[in-house]
Amino acid sequence: MKRQASYNDHFGTFSSDLLYQSLDPGLQASIRDTGFRHFLTYQELRQITVIATDLNMWGEPSLTEQVQQLENELGLNGKQQKKKIIDALRNRWLSLKGQETRYEPPMKRPNARSKPRKIIANDGDNNVFGICPVASEKTVCCNLMTIDAVQGCGMGCSYCSIQTFYTDGKIAVETNLLEKLKAIPLDPNRNYHIGSGQSSDSLAIGNRNGILDAQLDFARRNSNIILELKTKSKNIKYLLKTDVPPNVFVSWSMNPQLIIDQEEHGTASMEQRLVAARAL
Ligand code: SF4
Known part of the structure; x- marks a missing residue:
């Protein structure tokens, strides 16, 4: 005892x-x-x-x-x-x-999606802009810069490192992204490739707290950037009804449906991703 x-x-x-x-x-x-x-x-x-x-x-x-x-x-x-x-x-x-992973339909791996996450506001003074964390002198790098508007993701891809970084059951969304992006000093003589969604999916939670508006405004004010919104969602609703500047594009990662079913829990199907891409 x-x-x-x-x-x-x-x-x-x-x-x-x-x-x-x-x-x-x-x-x-x-x-x-x-x-x-x-x-x-x-x-x-x-x-x-x-x-x-x-x-x-x-x-x-x-x-x-x-x-x-x-x-x-x-x-x-x-x-x-x-x-x-x-x-x-x-x-x-x-x-x-x-062992090598074998995908043999109709095998269905258990849903590895984490518990539903609570969306919270992030009004801290954290930095939202920087170089891709993988970049270093020892990597062959595409010099991607990143905007970090959201920390945490409600989808549950089994291979996703973000799922292990943010284990507090929350998705933190910037509340003053517009101001933070306005304060970023960009070199007008340089071109930038900027990816959004460093710590989340770029579109999964839409325009919550005005984060898409802030990024589109940033792109409009800086014609020397190409802003890439990366997603596995079908959530293009907000982009369809707003004016998207020509230096913004949306990219989808594609996988066979079998891999989506087995590994990318909670994301849009391959068909839904294609439909969304065609609609934009
Ligand atoms: S959608 Fe992207 S950020 Fe979300 S779990 Fe999958 S890989 Fe990670």
């Missing part, structure tokens, strides 16, 4: 882990149960959280099922059992990770 009570505190500390927090209650319960059954350390909890997330995304038997199977197979007790279980789990995970 005493050990359970002190493990409660231990698990309480771990439960603020950002990845754990971002998971749905079923997955959280499975990690919690495994932690309590084997008194896992912080590092072990972290490891099984990553493993449970991947197993779920890959459509494999759940963490709970795999741990139960290993407990039955190994039939050991205490620390010995715990170490063998963690090692076996890690080996299975590594072996799955190394």
Whole structure:
């Protein structure tokens, strides 16, 4: 009983882990149960959280099922059992990770979309303009500049790094983008290729807080820029009813529908993307 009570505190500390927090209650319960059954350390909890997330995304038997199977197979007790279980789990995970992904319809991978996100206003003094974060002296770079109007995305592409950067369940939308963009000193003798949507999809939330108006105004005032709005949505409603300057274009990333179904959860279908592109 005493050990359970002190493990409660231990698990309480771990439960603020950002990845754990971002998971749905079923997955959280499975990690919690495994932690309590084997008194896992912080590092072990972290490891099984990553493993449970991947197993779920890959459509494999759940963490709970795999741990139960290993407990039955190994039939050991205490620390010995715990170490063998963690090692076996890690080996299975590594072996799955190394396998090529097979997309065979009608297989449908579980929806890896994160919990619905709350849209909040971002009125901070953060910088909204900069060079693409991938650029460095060691990369072959297209010198793209980026506008960061929204942080977080409500769609759930399984490969998206933004999903792991913003795990607080929110989508933060700039409230004074217009003023911030007006204050950007551009060199009139230089041409700029600027991408919007550094930390989100450029069109998914439309013109919330006037963010599209602000970007179109920025493009109108600076004819030496080409502004690219990148999206996997079909949300062109606002662009259809507004005056879009000629130095703004919308681009869609395209994938076969099978990949969209399996990996790009919550995005527009390939057909919807094509219809939207033709409508503009
Ligand atoms: S739509 Fe773009 S930003 Fe949103 S989850 Fe997919 S890749 Fe990430």
